[in-house]
Structure formats: C-alpha cells, structure tokens
Amino acid sequence: MTVVTENEVTEVLAKVIVPDQNNNVIALGLISGIVVKDGMVHITVETTQERATAMEEVRKECEKLAGNMPGVLNATAVLTEEREVPRADENPVPKLDLTEDERRLKAEGVSTIIAVASGKGGVGKSTTSVNIALALSRLGKKVGIMDADIYGPSIPRMMGISGQPRSEDGSTLIPMENYDVKCMSMGFMVPEEEPTIWRGPMVMSALEQMLRDVEWAPLDILIVDMPPGTGDAQLTMAQGTELAGAIIVSTPQDIALLDARKGLNMFRQVEVPIIGIIENMSYYICPKCGDEAHIFDNGGAKETAEKYGCTFLGEIPLDKEIRTTSDAGRPIVVSKTSSPHAKAYMNIAAKIIDEIGQIMP
C-alpha cells in the first residue's frame, strides 16, 4: 500500500484556493495541522467565526482532495479557531473567561479525573490511554475512559465497542462498557455532516454533556483522552475541568519532546499537576533475536521529566502486537496479560495510583 506523507498532503492542499483571497490554503498559512496515520489523514484548517461559512467550502475541498490521494483511506478536515499557548517563559496563558461553576466541571460520583495528553498527534496517546485504563481496572479500580479527541475518536474501536449509548430517562446517557471499563466518546456527541468549528465554548459544552449527563458513577478514576496539541480546545479542557492531574505521552524523537514540553507548560500554567510522562515507542525488541534496538535516541522523556521535576512513569516499546491488539479492539493489557508489554502498562498504572495518592492524599 502506498504510504502517504505529510509533505505529500501539503502539496495536494496547495491546490485548494480560498476564493476571496485568490491564494491557496498553504500559502495563506491556514493549515495548522496535518496528521497522517494508517492511511487516515486529519487536517486542521484555521478560521475565524466570521469567515466560517466561506471556509466550510474550503474545508470540504481539503477533505475531498486529500481523500482522493492514492493510499488514503479516509480524510477529515476540521475548522478551528486556534490559539497557541505560549511557552512558560514567554507570556502567560490567556486565562479564559470562565465562571466559577464552569471551571469546576466535574462528573458526579467520580473521584479522580486524569487527562492524557500529547503535544502532537500520532504518538500513541489513545493506545496508551486505553491500556492504562484497562490496567487500572485490573488493579481493582472502577475506571471509565472518555474520548475527547476531536480529530477522530478512536477509543470505542480500541475498546471493542460499537453502537450508540442508550438513555433510559431521556436525559442521561448510560456509558458503553467493555472489559469492565465504562466508555464515552466525543464521536457520540456531535451530529455528523455539520460544519464544526471546535472553539472553546463548543468543546466546553460537549465536555459538559459527557461529564454531567452520563451515568459514570461510581468511578474511582476517569481517564480523559485529550485531543493532541495545545490549542484553544485543549486549553479550555485543561482549564475548565476539575482535573486531578495530567499524564503526557511522548515519543523519543526530539521534535515530539519539544511538543511535549508545550503540553507540560500548558497544564502547569493552568495549575493542573503533572502526574508524569510516559515514553511510547521507546525502543524496538527484535522478534527474532530479542535484541532491544533504540531506533530513536531514547531517554529523552526521562530527561525532560527530570528537568521539569515530574515523575517519569515508564517506557513502552514499539511493538506490532501493541498495535494489532488495540486495532482489533482487544488491547494487550486484557488480551495478553502475561506479556512483557502488558506488565509494562501494569507497572505504569501502579505508579499512577501512587502519584494520585500523593496529589490527593
């Protein structure tokens, strides 16, 4: 199968003209994100509220052209009104104008809400969220997982869940459930086929519904799989939800770590404690000889954790079985319980419980 790269998608998007500006979206700097994984392409198109209607055509065109590329199974483009979060040593994060009530968005009967975040897409954040949630459940906790990833919710598939949540009373939803873990997804909350600009207030109302109108209780821990990056939507979630703490997932490549630092800073600035950093796709174990190969310079996440004074929770290798099991809806923590990878996730989960104990004694 042809493997599509971000550069190739960029080349194709350079053909998308914004009619009233007589130039293409790339030249105009309107594409703020391209994520390519497994033949799926996610594109983020910048707009402002005033230009939303005009930009909807542009969004569709991006989706169409990227979707027609050989090797692309599906392409989605979303409109966002992005606001980059400055680094800690630059200007402070612009605080959102949230009421006291909004800032305390929490779910009834849920003791601890933990965000799992990454500086950019494709680092394995969702895979890690799911395996960690299942590991926490195997350690005896009552666990839920909430898929807040606006770019393409993947948690239900990884959890082996399909269909729609039901409601018995017409106002609250019963979360879906598998492997003893409750699950809800952003994908259930938004109507399809409608132009969606993921601006702060809209993210907030989808979040609010998922937290308040879902029968989560009783839960010890709710894992929230955040959208990748550090834009407006992420900031709103970080700031508006009563999070006990955040976990940052990163790959060892330096560039990803730079992004990971942005993620760290975002939570720091809104005073959410960092529970720790997980390095994913850290090393590769040769299936034939068992040799460990550090394809990327590993150890970067550990160094970053030390530098920032937060806990290094552990590393997960790059392994085909981790991918195939979660793609098949049978994550490795529940399907191969005695594998070294399942044990790695279990160790991380135990550390998370420890860390939460320290944050919330």
Ligand code: ADP
């Ligand atoms: P993100 O949520 O950061 O966008 P995903 O969790 O969707 O990333 O992972 C992206 C791809 O990488 C998926 O196909 C997933 O199966 C794969 N993947 C994630 N972690 C690993 C790993 N440790 N080893 C092998 N493949 C992985």
